[in-house]
Amino acid sequence: MSGRRLWLTFVLVAVLASVAAFAVAADLGRSRAVATVRAAAANASTLAIAVLRGELEKQRALPLILxxxxxxxxxxxxxxxxxxxxxxxxxxxxxxxxxxxxxxxxxxxxxxxxxxxxxxxxxxxxxxxxxxxxxxxxxxxxxxxxxxxxxxxxxxxxxxxxxxxxxxxxxxxxxxxxRVEADWRALGGETYVTDARGVVLLSTVVDWRFHVEAPLAPDAAQEIRRTLQFGAAPLEPLPFTAEGDMVAVTGAAAGRYLATRTPVPTTQWQLELLLPVEHAVRSARGQFQAIAALLLMPGLALAALLLRRRQRAFARHRREARIKAELETRVQERTAALAGANARLTQEITERARAQERLSDAREELAKANRLATLGQVTAGVAHEINQPLAAIRTYAENARALLKRRDGEAAAGALDKVVALTERIGAITETLRGFARRGNGALEPVPLAEAIAGALMILDVPLRQAGIAPLVEAVPPDLRVMGRRVELEQVLVNLMRNAIEALGTLPQPAQEPPLALGIGVAGESVTLTVADRGPGMTGEEVAALFIPFRSSKSKGLGLGLVICHDIVARFGGTLTAACRPGEGCVFTIVLKRAV
The missing domain is CATH 3.30.450.20 (PAS domain)
Incomplete structure (x- = not known):
């Protein structure tokens, strides 16, 4: 891929990640604003009812005395x-x-x-x-x-x-x-009271008085007219339109409000408090989107820096290879006088050594590129994963500050403990991704199988949730270990499960349950790990070509992911095999040595 196309791809991924992050931030901001307004509405309703009851109880005493x-x-x-x-x-x-x-x-x-x-x-x-x-x-x-x-x-x-x-x-x-209605106006929003028939009796908006929440039955309206209870009032419905948990108001006091209904004690009345939400929602969305931007910018800048370094390293490698080729050509020209057989033999040995060296370098670079590509696919979910504990941290921090002002040290300490736990959660997410990005090397060592599976599932958490797939994972004994290297074992599991997710995504209808399953088996000194999906499956010819380089069943695949996985498992001293049937899915089986 040329440098220009690589940067265009990077910009596209960055834009998609930003759009997704801003969309999630906007939804979280709206939920936060609605919750805040709902709490304020509950407090304001309590105050409004207290004002109304105070006036009622004072006036009810007069007839009893008189x-x-x-x-x-x-x-x-x-x-x-x-x-x-x-x-x-x-x-x-x-x-x-x-x-x-x-x-x-x-x-x-x-x-x-x-x-x-x-x-x-x-x-x-x-x-x-x-x-x-x-x-x-x-x-x-x-x-x-x-x-x-x-x-x-x-x-x-x-x-x-x-x-x-x-x-x-x-x-x-x-x-x-x-005076009661004037006190209500000081609470903010709009307030009105209805009787048992839904007729508005009191209201901070004069135009709403003697309107109804729903059309009255003809006999009820006729009885009101007969008794002249509300004079010639039209008894028309209020200019309200319900929009989920919101109310859209037209005419006087037009806008979108959050409605809270509370019964008035000692009466058959209902008090309805409407608080405006549009400004609160816009403000909260802006705050959460600003946080999303602050989280995205360092990540995108770091990704751009890594991409730039990778391009420079690749250019340097090509330049060195070209210089090396030129030197070898000069050497070959100077030794052309040697005997033909000896020259051909020397040239063949040299070419084989160079090919082996390039093959070794290419395999190592491909393994690293495959791991970085997987990491890039999950980077879009990092902001979402971290936004949730960050929002909770802010809430607990604000609670702790309020509790400290009230000198409630014990409650404040509890809130701060929750903040510490949430920061540990963010650290676990970033450490898992950073560890996956590191190049796996060194000698084989005992690897806890449960930790490797958990790490791979954490990396694929967002793609799994976006695809609506809940994998069925068989319980792994906590002391079960295999010989290998954890990062490379996670890479194998991520590749196999990611292939399963992509295969399930091609189905015209949902797969049978469970769509993706991880199985564990222990037999003597061997540990068997299976990754099974209910995808479209493959034919025998396609299965036979799975581990051949540059042979892929995907339209945009390079045919290297499974080859790299096969080589990694082989270096561990194990085997990786596949069994597929068209229309029934595939099962990939990994057999590793059990660590004592």
């Missing part, structure tokens, strides 16, 4: 109501109650706190209101309705006044929630 007031009873008995009007006016002003008024047994107002105002309730009849009829029948009632005189919505809380001969009147306290 039904025992002697002035109320004397007015119901026929006394002049002016003194009671003034008294109710003072109480309403001190308690910040909208209106307090007294109805006789026929439902006519005989005293009211708004007796001075043009819209005074005195003399008005409210026998048609449910809050009057229910109070006369049951002793008390609560009804949210639109005032027929003031045209202002509010909650009507009533208590019946009983006399010696039965009910004599009803005390009514009307509560308006302007």
């Amino acid at each position: 039904v025992r007031d002697p002035d109320v009873r004397s007015v119901l008995a026929g006394a002049d109501p002016q003194g009671l009007d003034i008294k109710l006016e003072d109480i309403a002003r001190e308690t910040r109650t909208a209106v307090i008024y007294l109805l006789d047994r026929s439902g006519v107002t005989i005293a009211a706190s708004n007796w001075r105002e043009p819209t005074s309730f005195v003399g008005s009849g409210y026998a048609f209101r449910d809050y009057f009829t229910q109070a006369m029948a049951q002793g008390g009632a609560e009804q949210f309705a639109l005032g027929t005189v003031s045209n202002r919505p509010g909650l009507y809380i009533t208590r019946r006044v009983d006399g010696a001969d039965g009910p004599v009147g009803v005390v009514v306290v009307k509560v308006e929630f302007d």
